[in-house]
Amino acid sequence: MSAVAEVLWTGARHQLQTMRVGWRVAVIVAAIQPVVFLLITLGAWPDGSAAATTRSATGVLLTAFWGATVWGGAAILRRERAEGTIGALLTGVRDPRLVLVGKAFGASLGSVATIMTTIALVLALLGRPVAVAEPGWYAVGLLAVLASGTALGTLLSCLFLMTRHGPELSSALMYPVFLLAGLLIPVDMIPAWLRPAAWVVSLHWAQRFLTGSAQGAPDWPALGAVVLLTVGYLGAGIALFGRIGRLVRERGTVDHS
Amino acid sequence: MTTADLWRAGESVRMGVRLYLAEYPPRILATTVWPRAVLQCLFLTLLGRVVGGAEGARFAFVGAAALIVTLRTTTGLSDMPMRDKLYGTLPRVHTGHLSPIVVLATRTVPYLVDALVAVVLCLLVVGPVTGNAATSLALAPLLPLYAVVVLTSAAAGLACAALAVRAGVDELIGNGLSYLIIAVGGVLIPPGVLGWADALGSVLPIRHGLQAIRAALAGEPWLAHLAAELGVGLGWALLALVTVARQTRRARRRGDTDFY
Numbered sequence: 289m290s291a292v293a294e295v296l297w298t299g300a301r302h303q304l305q306t307m308r309v310g311w312r313v314a315v316i317v318a319a320i321q322p323v324v325f326l327l328i329t330l331g332a333w334p335d336g337s338a339a340a341t342t343r344s345a346t347g348v349l350l351t352a353f354w355g356a357t358v359w360g361g362a363a364i365l366r367r368e369r370a371e372g373t374i375g376a377l378l379t380g381v382r383d384p385r386l387v388l389v390g391k392a393f394g395a396s397l398g399s400v401a402t403i404m405t406t407i408a409l410v411l412a413l414l415g416r417p418v419a420v421a422e423p424g425w426y427a428v429g430l431l432a433v434l435a436s437g438t439a440l441g442t443l444l445s446c447l448f449l450m451t452r453h454g455p456e457l458s459s460a461l462m463y464p465v466f467l468l469a470g471l472l473i474p475v476d477m478i479p480a481w482l483r484p485a486a487w488v489v490s491l492h493w494a495q496r497f498l499t500g501s502a503q504g505a506p507d508w509p510a511l512g513a514v515v516l517l518t519v520g521y522l523g524a525g526i527a528l529f530g531r532i533g534r535l536v537r538e539r540g541t542v543d544h545s
Numbered sequence: 546m547t548t549a550d551l552w553r554a555g556e557s558v559r560m561g562v563r564l565y566l567a568e569y570p571p572r573i574l575a576t577t578v579w580p581r582a583v584l585q586c587l588f589l590t591l592l593g594r595v596v597g598g599a600e601g602a603r604f605a606f607v608g609a610a611a612l613i614v615t616l617r618t619t620t621g622l623s624d625m626p627m628r629d630k631l632y633g634t635l636p637r638v639h640t641g642h643l644s645p646i647v648v649l650a651t652r653t654v655p656y657l658v659d660a661l662v663a664v665v666l667c668l669l670v671v672g673p674v675t676g677n678a679a680t681s682l683a684l685a686p687l688l689p690l691y692a693v694v695v696l697t698s699a700a701a702g703l704a705c706a707a708l709a710v711r712a713g714v715d716e717l718i719g720n721g722l723s724y725l726i727i728a729v730g731g732v733l734i735p736p737g738v739l740g741w742a743d744a745l746g747s748v749l750p751i752r753h754g755l756q757a758i759r760a761a762l763a764g765e766p767w768l769a770h771l772a773a774e775l776g777v778g779l780g781w782a783l784l785a786l787v788t789v790a791r792q793t794r795r796a797r798r799r800g801d802t803d804f805y
Contacts, residue, residue: 328734456573456581463581467584
């Protein structure tokens with residue numbers, strides 16, 4: 289395994305262990321939240337078709353994933369600061385950017401796995417079938433979601449490090465995306481002038497690609513948009529992290545950044 | 546309660562307000578806490594429209610305006626004793642002159658006020674935005690019923706906070722109760738759709754209060770629902786009282802209040 293891959297994987301494993309220890313937040317956002325949203329959306333169509341169930345389950349997956357990202361991946365650096373390890377992270381031998389990206393990947397992986405397991409269990413208990421016409425492309429879409437969550441976690445983690453009110457910011461950031469990204473609320477239900485906001489949310493495009501794949505007509509431009517936005521998020525996150533690293537070293541405020 | 550105790554309770558309220566403002570300074574309230582409340586109400590109202598059309602949106606709006614109080618009550622209050630535990634002040638609460646439950650209850654005052662502010666903001670913003678302005682107007686005189694819901698859910702929040710402090714599961718219990726209320730509290734899914742949900746929802750705060758609000762909106766009798774809500778709230782308050790009293794006695798007897 290190359291050195292880079294080893295650092296990334298070690299970061300991911302560490303984050304997964306951190307999630308296991310701090311399981312409470314993961315249970316709320318990746319287990320309880322999707323169950324409630326599924327009950328609400330599926331309850332509306334007691335005899336819904338497999339296609340409708342798949343659409344709802346995909347929307348719930350992405351909605352819960354965004355919640356998990358703002359409470360999980362986005363909190364990585366905040367946790368490092370709270371536990372006094374951010375100094376070691378920034379001044380360690382390994383490139384801190386790789387460690388952060390690895391941890392963000394671990395957070396996304398843990399969240400996606402938990403949410404999908406929860407959704408599968410609920411659907412099985414309710415006896416609701418799903419229908420995915422292009423399972424291979426659906427899996428590709430899920431990988432894109434995983435990558436996008438990693439990039440978003442990296443970017444938000446840096447942003448949240450700049451304030452001590454990170455939890456309130458996490459809380460406030462959840463609903464704009466719930467509302468505007470078209471995950472459970474169709475975009476055509478929001479005012480026309482607000483709709484372009486969805487264009488900069490990768491999960492909006494991921495929803496289009498995943499539902500298209502489930503119906504047998506993958507939306508390739510949507511997948512392209514997911515990839516482009518993910519690269520943009522990651523680039524911005526890494527650049528911001530580098531800037532924060534430089535600033536706190538210059539000012540000697542590494543533990544209070 | 547003596548005059549000195551009243552003064553102490555007043556000081557506890559003052560301390561609660563200062564703690565609240567330290568945690569949520571006005572700029573954070575204005576830029577994150579209140580917008581989140583309004584956006585959550587808006588999201589649930591639109592979700593109601595997705596699942597039930599215009600009538601579903603109206604149903605969800607009335608429910609979401611009540612549910613929003615849980616941000617400050619069941620969720621917001623859940624970590625109050627936990628913070629004392631983290632900051633090392635729990636022994637002082639346990640051994641102080643004022644009863645610990647009075648300390649906790651008086652500190653909830655800013656949370657209760659903020660919960661009502663959130664309801665008012667939702668009525669002012671979400672109603673007109675979602676085409677439910679008339680419902681907002683009709684709900685305005687029913688704010689006292691929303692205030693009852695604030696009190697009963699705060700009682701549940703205190704009980705959960707007390708139950709969670711020993712195991713350190715405040716986030717899980719507080720948020721879990723809020724999600725449970727969304728699922729079975731008659732907020733988005735009308736009572737009667739899921740049998741097991743009805744049974745569970747009937748012992749949760751908000752459910753009966755919401756039925757009272759819906760009945761009052763429809764011009765139907767609502768006092769029985771209100772009485773049920775008050776009964777549920779009283780039950781949760783008793784649970785909080787008994788739990789805190791037991792914990793205080795045990796902590797004093799074992800001398801482990803620092804490690805509680």
